[in-house]
Amino acid sequence: MTQFYRAKVAGIGAYLPERVVTNDELAARIDTSNEWIIERTGIHRRHVAADDEATSDLALNAAVAALDSAGMDAQDVDLIVLATTTPDSTFPATATKVQAALGITHGAAFDVQAVCAGFVYALSVANNQIVLGQAKNALVIGAETFTRLLDWDDRGTCVLFGDGAGAVVLAGEPLDGDANQRGVLSTHLHSDGRHYNLLYVDGGPSTTQDTGHVRMLGPEVFKHAVNKLSHVVHEALEANGMEANDIAWFVPHQANKRIIDGTAKKLGVPMDKVILTVQDHANTSAASIPLALEAGVADGRIKEGELILIEAIGGGLSWGAGVIRW
Secondary structure, three states: OOOOEEEEEEEEEEEOOOEEEEHHHHHOOOOOOHHHHHHHHOOOEEEEOOOOOOHHHHHHHHHHHHHHHHOOOHHHOOEEEEEOOOOOOOOOOHHHHHHHHOOOOOOEEEEEOOHHHHHHHHHHHHHHHHHOOOOOEEEEEEEEEHHHHOOOOOHHHHOOEOEEEEEEEEEEEEOOOOOOOOEEEEEEEEEOHHHHHHEEEOOEOOOOOEOOOEEEOHHHHHHHHHHHHHHHHHHHHHHOOOOHHHOOEEEEOOOOHHHHHHHHHHHOOOHHHEOOOHHHHOEOHHHHHHHHHHHHHHOOOOOOOOEEEEEEEEOOOEEEEEEEEO
């Protein structure tokens, strides 16, 4: 008889680069202001990686913190799934650099690319591996040096993003039939490539052989974000026989406070049940959800046994949601 497992969140960690760039610092170099940025995005500051910091460095710091939080040795990990849009190199996977730095020589390590939805995608992949017994303990990491993709003369995009990393340790435990068993309950992934040109980078190894810069049609992205995120949240709730009131904390991708506000309003979710961190580190793409989760755990808001709903949308367009009993 096949044994199925549940992937419990055993630990969480985060890392933000030391350098902080304020809105006023940006206003000194482009046509914007602190007030304009806050009003339209809710962002007050962002962290920027040092010149000698790579995505793998950020990811490693978050991974070590997550393992410490779990009280787990790196050798117990047999899967690393790293969500990133900004890998150290075109290949091999940045996850393999983290694997080597942790001294792990077994199991598998690979990257997942779904831009801002990347962490939800990575969590889904790792969860499925654990559920089927193909991995026992997994590191799921979201890490970005997203500022390396910015055109610092484009005020419509350069004010929005920052660098950072977050990680969770998933530990497989036999599914025991307890309705309150902790772990990932479900994940729900979607994409629609017809909207590719709403949010993209105008470079790549097979087209320009150049990294390129972020390009975005902001109003269109906003419209799609609120509608698609609301839909996938309902999908996740229905899949688990839940209503919004059953969720203790909604932890959205930290893209823009207006998107977060608009989605919460459409869902009828009060903002005092939403973890909001975009003001402190801007949009860190695949890192934003684990950074927000870590903030909620660190300050005591997220407690063991509570139901958490995560959701995100990014370029592709790609979007998804997940329900976790913490």
